[in-house]
Amino acid sequence: MEAVYSGGYETYVTNRDGETYITFVFSTPKKKTWRDRMKAFGKYQRVCKGDPLLEPGQCCCVCLQEYQLGEYKRELPVCGHTYHKKCIDKWLRKSHSMTCPICRHDYSQHGTPPTDET
Numbered sequence: 001m002e003a004v005y006s007g008g009y010e011t012y013v014t015n016r017d018g019e020t021y022i023t024f025v026f027s028t029p030k031k032k033t034w035r036d037r038m039k040a041f042g043k044y045q046r047v048c049k050g051d052p053l054l055e056p057g058q059c060c061c062v063c064l065q066e067y068q069l070g071e072y073k074r075e076l077p078v079c080g081h082t083y084h085k086k087c088i089d090k091w092l093r094k095s096h097s098m099t100c101p102i103c104r105h106d107y108s109q110h111g112t113p114p115t116d117e118t
Contacts, residue, residue, distance in 0.1 A: 062084065
């Protein structure tokens with residue numbers, strides 16, 4: 001017989017002699033790692049031929065460099081702003097608030113964070 005008990009589990013165990021005793025197993029929530037937090041942003045993509053980011057005047061707002069064919073990009077899921085993957089990952093990692101550089105949308109509590117390696 002098992003019952004939930006204030007953040008852990010209260011387990012009732014009966015041994016061979018018929019004696020019942022109680023054991024407590026408490027689990028602490030796992031602290032989210034950087035990779036866990038980034039899972040909320042989904043997978044990144046390459047800039048492909050015909051991508052609107054390749055049009056003249058389109059640049060990453062973090063590094064102010066134009067996008068090049070074959071570079072990795074990441075689009076933020078809620079606001080839709082797109083950046084170089086390395087730029088936005090570094091921005092979000094260094095930023096204590098995890099906000100979009102353009103609109104300041106707060107992603108610190110966003111979903112269950114990419115399974116891809118950063």
